[in-house]
Amino acid sequence: MTTRERNLWLYPRGLKDLPFTERLCSKCRKIKDVSEFYFVPSSSMAISSKCKECMRSYYRNKVKHCYKRVPDDTLVQCVDCKKIRPAKMYYRDKYKKHGILNHCKYCHSKRVNLK
Numbered sequence: 001m002t003t004r005e006r007n008l009w010l011y012p013r014g015l016k017d018l019p020f021t022e023r024l025c026s027k028c029r030k031i032k033d034v035s036e037f038y039f040v041p042s043s044s045m046a047i048s049s050k051c052k053e054c055m056r057s058y059y060r061n062k063v064k065h066c067y068k069r070v071p072d073d074t075l076v077q078c079v080d081c082k083k084i085r086p087a088k089m090y091y092r093d094k095y096k097k098h099g100i101l102n103h104c105k106y107c108h109s110k111r112v113n114l115k
Helices: 003-010 010-015 052-066 103-115
Strands: 023-024 031-033 038-039 048-050 076-077 082-086
Touching: 038 052, 048 052
Parallel strands: none
Antiparallel strands: 023 031, 038 048, 076 082
16 A cells, blocks of 8 residues: 555545546546446546446345345245245245245235235
């Protein structure tokens, strides 16, 4: 880590001194060229705060943790009807920790029809 990068790590207000062609990555804390950041129109500078390399590693690790699957023969209790059913009676949800919804397919269809 260079002295300049260390100073920016300790004193983030020094970011204003950086030219627009460079940016400090908020994850790895290295000064990189703007081309090494993703374009994000909703942000104030229209550039992501993390470099492409850090974003890739973040999403790679996130995807690994999200896709854990419960075996189909595992018994799970439904949150709505409180019945214990095999995991194959639940819809999959890759964003849940265990990979399935909290309510069974029957209760899910009731919820959808109410809307």
